Amino acid sequence: MSIIKIITILNWVVIAILGFLVIAETLTPTKGGDAAGRGMGQAIYYLAIIAFFVLLFLNLLPYNWAKYTAFALVALPIVYI
Numbered sequence: 886m887s888i889i890k891i892i893t894i895l896n897w898v899v900i901a902i903l904g905f906l907v908i909a910e911t912l913t914p915t916k917g918g919d920a921a922g923r924g925m926g927q928a929i930y931y932l933a934i935i936a937f938f939v940l941l942f943l944n945l946l947p948y949n950w951a952k953y954t955a956f957a958l959v960a961l962p963i964v965y966i
Contacts, residue, residue, distance in 0.1 A: 891950055893944065895956065895959065896940065896943075896952060896955045896956055896959060896962065900940050900941055903940070904937055907934055939955075939956045940955050940958065942960070943955035943958075
């Protein structure tokens with residue numbers, strides 16, 4: 886199995902998980918908390934939507950550099966920690 890196939894599969898797994906989380910938050914938003922907590926939750930929700938569409942767009946492009954870029958965006962938080 887080539888490295889590009891592994892990266893593509895990993896990207897699609899992350900996209901599926903992120904898509905599930907966005908759909909779950911859309912269907913059942915959290916209630917309660919103060920205004921600052923709700924505002925931070927909305928910001929994270931919008932960031933997740935943007936990340937979902939960026940990763941989806943990059944994975945649908947037929948170029949290898951797009952898949953490597955999507956993988957770098959997926960791996961960036963893990964490398965940062």
